[in-house]
Amino acid sequence: MARKSQHYSNSTYRKLRFLKRAGLYFGVLMVLAYMLFPYYWAIISSTKTPENLYSFSLLPSLNFGNYISLFHNPIFIGAILNSAFVAFSSSLISLVVSILAAYALGRMNFRLSRMVLICVLMISVFPQVVVLSGMFEVIGWLGLYNRPTALVFSYLLLVLPFTTWVLTSFIRDLPQELEEAALIDGCSRFRILTHVLLPLMGPAIASTGLLAFILSWNEFLFALTFILTDENRTVPVAMGLLTGSSRYEYPFGQVMAASVTVTLPLLILVLIFQRKIVSGLTAGAVKG
Amino acid sequence: MASVTLKEVSKSFGAYDVLRSIDLAVEDGEFLVFVGPSGCGKSTLLRVIAGLVPVSKGTVSIGGNEVTDVPASKRGVAFVFQSYALYPHMNVARNISFALETARMTKAEIGRRLTKVAEMLKIGHLLDRKPKQLSGGQRQRVAIGRALVSQPKLFLFDEPLSNLDADLRMEMRFEIAKLHSEVGATMIYVTHDQTEAMTLADRIVILNHGSIEQIGTPRELYDHPVNRFVAGFLGSPRMNFTSVESDETGSTLIGPDGFKLSANHASVRQAVTLGIRPEALEIVSSDSSNCIKGIFERVEDLGYEQIAYIRLSNNTIWTVRSAGAIPAYDSGSKIGLRWKSEDLYLFDGKDQSIRIESFPQPPAIEVVR
Numbered sequence: 001m002a003r004k005s006q007h008y009s010n011s012t013y014r015k016l017r018f019l020k021r022a023g024l025y026f027g028v029l030m031v032l033a034y035m036l037f038p039y040y041w042a043i044i045s046s047t048k049t050p051e052n053l054y055s056f057s058l059l060p061s062l063n064f065g066n067y068i069s070l071f072h073n074p075i076f077i078g079a080i081l082n083s084a085f086v087a088f089s090s091s092l093i094s095l096v097v098s099i100l101a102a103y104a105l106g107r108m109n110f111r112l113s114r115m116v117l118i119c120v121l122m123i124s125v126f127p128q129v130v131v132l133s134g135m136f137e138v139i140g141w142l143g144l145y146n147r148p149t150a151l152v153f154s155y156l157l158l159v160l161p162f163t164t165w166v167l168t169s170f171i172r173d174l175p176q177e178l179e180e181a182a183l184i185d186g187c188s189r190f191r192i193l194t195h196v197l198l199p200l201m202g203p204a205i206a207s208t209g210l211l212a213f214i215l216s217w218n219e220f221l222f223a224l225t226f227i228l229t230d231e232n233r234t235v236p237v238a239m240g241l242l243t244g245s246s247r248y249e250y251p252f253g254q255v256m257a258a259s260v261t262v263t264l265p266l267l268i269l270v271l272i273f274q275r276k277i278v279s280g281l282t283a284g285a286v287k288g
Numbered sequence: 289m290a291s292v293t294l295k296e297v298s299k300s301f302g303a304y305d306v307l308r309s310i311d312l313a314v315e316d317g318e319f320l321v322f323v324g325p326s327g328c329g330k331s332t333l334l335r336v337i338a339g340l341v342p343v344s345k346g347t348v349s350i351g352g353n354e355v356t357d358v359p360a361s362k363r364g365v366a367f368v369f370q371s372y373a374l375y376p377h378m379n380v381a382r383n384i385s386f387a388l389e390t391a392r393m394t395k396a397e398i399g400r401r402l403t404k405v406a407e408m409l410k411i412g413h414l415l416d417r418k419p420k421q422l423s424g425g426q427r428q429r430v431a432i433g434r435a436l437v438s439q440p441k442l443f444l445f446d447e448p449l450s451n452l453d454a455d456l457r458m459e460m461r462f463e464i465a466k467l468h469s470e471v472g473a474t475m476i477y478v479t480h481d482q483t484e485a486m487t488l489a490d491r492i493v494i495l496n497h498g499s500i501e502q503i504g505t506p507r508e509l510y511d512h513p514v515n516r517f518v519a520g521f522l523g524s525p526r527m528n529f530t531s532v533e534s535d536e537t538g539s540t541l542i543g544p545d546g547f548k549l550s551a552n553h554a555s556v557r558q559a560v561t562l563g564i565r566p567e568a569l570e571i572v573s574s575d576s577s578n579c580i581k582g583i584f585e586r587v588e589d590l591g592y593e594q595i596a597y598i599r600l601s602n603n604t605i606w607t608v609r610s611a612g613a614i615p616a617y618d619s620g621s622k623i624g625l626r627w628k629s630e631d632l633y634l635f636d637g638k639d640q641s642i643r644i645e646s647f648p649q650p651p652a653i654e655v656v657r
Contacts, residue, residue: 177373180340183360184367185387185434195386199377 046256079238090155091212102167124161206276290441297346324495366435559634566609568631579624
């Protein structure tokens with residue numbers, strides 16, 4: 001029986017294929033524009049003088065006055081250093097802890113491992129606002145109030161569950177036989193982790209570490225609540241509290257310059273680890 | 289030295305018994321092969337010996353010392369994995385020497401052993417490569433090199449050749465046999481490929497449903513299988529079976545198509561199944577005397593041998609294997625099958641073999657129509 005289907009000529013199929021591809025690229029362009037335009041707008045606005053700020057133009061006017069005054073602002077520089085310290089420490093600590101946890105949860109089949117994993121997931125479900133007051137008490141007891149260390153400590157709560165979860169599923173996907181081969185070669189569990197598993201986890205560590213860094217770098221609520229004085233603030237809060245020469249003037253150009261500046265480190269990190277991230281993000285989900 | 293003794297070893301995963309009370313003694317320097325259908329527990333048994341899987345019951349001894357609870361890393365055995373399990377981030381040299389490095393051996397000693405192993409396996413030119421830059425056969429050699437380098441007394445192989453294509457498999461089979469004679473260590477080898485089992489083994493262990501069916505030399509198992517499972521498992525194509533019945537007097541067994549067997553011995557009367565190997569059958573014309581009739585279905589010509597498929601009157605398909613040419617009958621034509629009584633196997637109601645060879649005279653075959 002002949003199949004009932006329409007047949008086109010070769011050249012029609014070629015045109016169809018071309019149209020499909022053109023459509024795809026158009027779609028990609030739209031998405032890119034949607035995502036990148038706000039950043040571009042921030043760049044443009046940051047290079048405008050206050051007088052020009054409200055005139056519409058899509059081209060940057062290359063006036064770096066906002067950046068110069070921003071970098072002469074000691075509070076902003078201090079905030080960047082604080083942010084860097086907080087984000088680096090919390091992502092580093094969370095990586096170390098979650099790698100150890102992930103190995104235990106992913107590979108050692110003890111009875112409670114499932115329970116622990118579910119608890120970890122539950123913790124990441126709580127909204128930040130819910131834990132805020134409790135966390136405030138804890139930080140008071142620990143004597144960490146108004147110190148950047150308080151933020152390192154509290155960010156672990158946000159970052160650890162998800163790094164543990166991602167790394168656990170990544171470790172589970174590594175072939176069991178590799179570990180058995182290492183056991184046969186006489187390795188201890190710790191040596192297996194450091195010499196066999198860790199080198200293979202590069203992509204996962206890069207992507208989770210980076211996401212942890214971004215999360216801590218951008219965090220606002222804890223940073224606002226646990227820090228009292230300007231010199232201990234992190235960038236997101238410092239930016240929110242930037243003031244102009246009078247209380248009625250909002251320093252729009254400077255805020256834009258600041259947001260461009262604080263995005264740069266993230267962009268640079270992403271570009272450095274870009275390749276690893278792509279393989280890392282998919283590796284946890286589906287074995288490939 | 290490295291003999292291996294298992295006493296009443298059992299392993300259960302939950303309610304599922306993978307190994308049921310295995311007793312086994314492997315002699316020092318022996319090449320022992322575990323063979324069986326998939327899921328029979330052969331890999332688990334190997335892993336139990338390696339220490340990768342803890343036993344549920346029983347004891348494991350290696351070289352006379354009980355090691356039941358000694359972790360795999362301290363047993364000093366070598367293990368070659370089916371997937372090779374090479375470390376992807378290390379080059380070949382480091383893959384091979386990792387165990388020595390872990391044992392904190394001196395650089396000079398590591399280098400000396402590495403050179404020796406590389407020379408033995410002819411992989412000297414590959415030492416700087418990563419595993420993903422190697423072909424399957426080369427990976428296999430590296431995996432064996434990794435096992436060799438720590439100079440263990442006991443080698444365990446878990447289906448090492450099953451990922452290779454046919455040509456390479458034969459080559460590596462030869463290499464492993466050569467290796468065994470050179471190194472002289474005890475080797476235990478798991479496979480589902482009976483050719484590998486028959487060609488490599490000093491002794492074969494046939495496993496089924498977590499129990500040992502029979503242990504013996506390849507010849508013993510092939511010629512004197514203890515039960516129907518072993519008889520059907522070894523040999524390709526497998527042994528032909530058909531059911532037989534005893535007549536009312538009990539002195540004759542009746543098979544398909546008027547086939548009669550004189551029950552000249554008391555134990556023959558217990559037989560319910562008859563077995564005959566494909567190479568013991570001869571195709572004759574259907575009007576020949578003392579033959580049973582069948583319908584010629586098709587023939588497979590492998591060049592060096594031919595395999596014919598014959599449908600018996602009770603609809604069972606038998607295979608006939610012949611090194612010479614089988615006449616090209618048309619599909620559906622009637623032919624006769626004939627065989628000698630000494631090639632016959634008989635199995636009782638519990639599928640155990642009836643040892644015909646111990647009788648003063650084999651039971652006589654007669655076909656009556």
